[in-house]
Amino acid sequence: MAKCDEGYLCEVCGRAVDRMEESDLYLRYIIGEIGPHQLHAAPERHILCNPVLAQFIVCDEFASVEVEEPFSKAELDPDDVRKREDLVTRGWQRLQSVRRLGIPIAEYPLASANS
């Protein structure tokens, strides 16, 4: 079982991150921003406690997040924003399904994450 099932504490709000589906750490792992060795070493956060990343999740199932300047995506190049939205949204959708798929953690990252 994944370590997150033990309920790691969010470094932002201090509450337990009970579910992998709400883990910023796993999301960043799936989109290729952190490696497997960092998965259990880096501090845990809720996705909603990291709005700078969460603002790029754009889909009906996720209530959109807005960020103040200077970290708002509105400040960024529209092409870069589109690419990042595509990546982070696909990562979030995958995060919602990996446990159901029953695949090993090594196969969680998106195929395109490291390209």
Ligand SMILES: [Zn+2]
């Ligand atoms: Zn939190």
